[in-house]
Amino acid sequence: MVPNSPDEDQSRERFEELLSSSQEHAADMLQAAHPADGAAWLLDIDEDDAWRVFSMLDADCQARILEYAEDELTSHLVGRMSTPDLREVVEEMPTDEAADLLGEADDRVTQDVLAALDDKTAEELRQLISYDPDSAGGVMATEVITVSPEMRVGDVVKQIKKQSEEVEGDLGTFVVDEENRPVGYLSDRDLLTNNIHELVEDVMVDPFVIEVHNDQEDAARLIERYGLQALAVTNANGALVGVISAEDASEIREVEADEDIARMAGTSTGQQTRLPILRRVRQRMPLMMLTVIGGVVSAKILAYFTGGSPNAGAAGEGIAQTSDILRYLPLIIGLAGNVGVQSSTILIRGLATGEIEKSREWRVLGGEIGVGVTIGLLCGIVVMVASSLLELGSPMSTFGFSVGAATTLAVGWAALLGCVTPMGCRSLGVDPAIVAGPFLISFSDVTGSVIYILIASALLL
Numbered sequence: 001m002v003p004n005s006p007d008e009d010q011s012r013e014r015f016e017e018l019l020s021s022s023q024e025h026a027a028d029m030l031q032a033a034h035p036a037d038g039a040a041w042l043l044d045i046d047e048d049d050a051w052r053v054f055s056m057l058d059a060d061c062q063a064r065i066l067e068y069a070e071d072e073l074t075s076h077l078v079g080r081m082s083t084p085d086l087r088e089v090v091e092e093m094p095t096d097e098a099a100d101l102l103g104e105a106d107d108r109v110t111q112d113v114l115a116a117l118d119d120k121t122a123e124e125l126r127q128l129i130s131y132d133p134d135s136a137g138g139v140m141a142t143e144v145i146t147v148s149p150e151m152r153v154g155d156v157v158k159q160i161k162k163q164s165e166e167v168e169g170d171l172g173t174f175v176v177d178e179e180n181r182p183v184g185y186l187s188d189r190d191l192l193t194n195n196i197h198e199l200v201e202d203v204m205v206d207p208f209v210i211e212v213h214n215d216q217e218d219a220a221r222l223i224e225r226y227g228l229q230a231l232a233v234t235n236a237n238g239a240l241v242g243v244i245s246a247e248d249a250s251e252i253r254e255v256e257a258d259e260d261i262a263r264m265a266g267t268s269t270g271q272q273t274r275l276p277i278l279r280r281v282r283q284r285m286p287l288m289m290l291t292v293i294g295g296v297v298s299a300k301i302l303a304y305f306t307g308g309s310p311n312a313g314a315a316g317e318g319i320a321q322t323s324d325i326l327r328y329l330p331l332i333i334g335l336a337g338n339v340g341v342q343s344s345t346i347l348i349r350g351l352a353t354g355e356i357e358k359s360r361e362w363r364v365l366g367g368e369i370g371v372g373v374t375i376g377l378l379c380g381i382v383v384m385v386a387s388s389l390l391e392l393g394s395p396m397s398t399f400g401f402s403v404g405a406a407t408t409l410a411v412g413w414a415a416l417l418g419c420v421t422p423m424g425c426r427s428l429g430v431d432p433a434i435v436a437g438p439f440l441i442s443f444s445d446v447t448g449s450v451i452y453i454l455i456a457s458a459l460l461l
Contacts, residue, residue: 027056035064063092078104083112096141099128136219137212140233140242146176154196171230180239182207182232223249272346273364295331302327325456336414336448343418372415380408402459410448
């Protein structure tokens with residue numbers, strides 16, 4: 001984990017200072033900055049300010065920033081762009097990036113932009129947009145240099161020089177037959193180390209190929225397994241239609257890993273710490289509701305097998321109430337564990353990726369605690385109603401209020417632990433991923449259970 005450098009934090013603060021005094025100067029700074037930094041700065045400011053500064057940039061700078069921007073920022077900016085401006089940006093981007101960008105635009109705007117492009121580019125983009133975003137076709141680029149087997153190495157080098165501006169990155173050269181089917185591959189090293197008079201068919205190697213409708217993860221695995229610079233993508237007839245680079249494979253792996261982690265934590269992908277609190281709550285509540293349902297069912301099962309508690313005098317009543325409270329303990333453990341894991345997972349990822357800059361730590365911490373407390377309150381209300389109905393057949397009761405209030409406090413405490421533990425580990429120079437797993441789960445389960453039992457028991461007295 002590499003924390004943000006002081007220079008990066010200072011640049012961000014300088015940009016925000018300029019924004020408050022002169023949007024033109026802020027735009028000049030954005031124009032000169034690395035597009036990845038520019039995308040992060042725009043994501044952190046007010047949407048209207050972000051649009052005003054972004055609209056002052058030239059099309060090339062806008063295109064580079066949008067290539068690095070989060071989906072939320074891209075959707076906002078693209079949604080406010082005019083058709084002519086969006087067309088200029090699209091023309092500055094590789095086809096695969098341009099297709100992703102048009103996917104964020106309104107359908108009518110997309111069709112207007114495609115109609116304004118030259119026929120060849122428009123057809124390539126229409127084809128890319130038609131593919132499943134998670135398929136090989138959805139992530140491939142259509143710009144690729146192709147040569148015939150009968151050409152000589154020197155002629156290939158000349159062709160590459162002519163087409164170098166049309167092709168993104170170091171993708172090598174594919175050798176195709178008369179029907180445009182890939183039959184060989186030449187890396188830049190092959191071209192540099194062989195005599196210029198050698199025939200291509202004598203120095204080329206067999207290409208690696210994947211069909212256009214195959215899953216993007218299959219493409220990424222092929223590239224990583226064989227250390228490929230580029231992977232040919234073919235249609236149903238075997239003709240070359242695009243290429244997936246090693247850089248694309250790395251991005252695919254990162255996106256898929258983020259999706260898996262988000263699903264495990266019961267949330268969504270993207271920079272969670274920059275989303276509004278209520279939106280984060282809506283994304284995480286489905287998992288919490290499943291946990292509540294499971295906990296209520298568990299309480300019902302325990303009630304069935306334990307039967308009625310003795311109810312002789314005050315002592316018997318106290319024992320009965322304690323037994324009723326303990327039936328909801330599995331629910332508390334489940335909720336506290338899930339909330340704590342959600343918060344810690346999001347913060348650990350944010351710290352590891354640099355999403356949480358030094359200047360944003362307290363803001364992020366407060367936001368995540370707010371999310372956890374809100375989830376605890378909502379779960380407490382649901383548990384109050386469910387427990388009242390389960391125990392007494394009424395949606396409101398003193399018992400239900402006690403269990404619900406105790407649930408809110410226990411879950412809020414677990415959320416606080418899930419936020420403070422990773423931040424504390426970072427301050428102490430300890431990897432949060434090591435401590436926040438077993439330690440956090442065990443500690444939040446034990447302390448959450450104690451808080452729940454003490455609060456519920458006290459409110460029932």
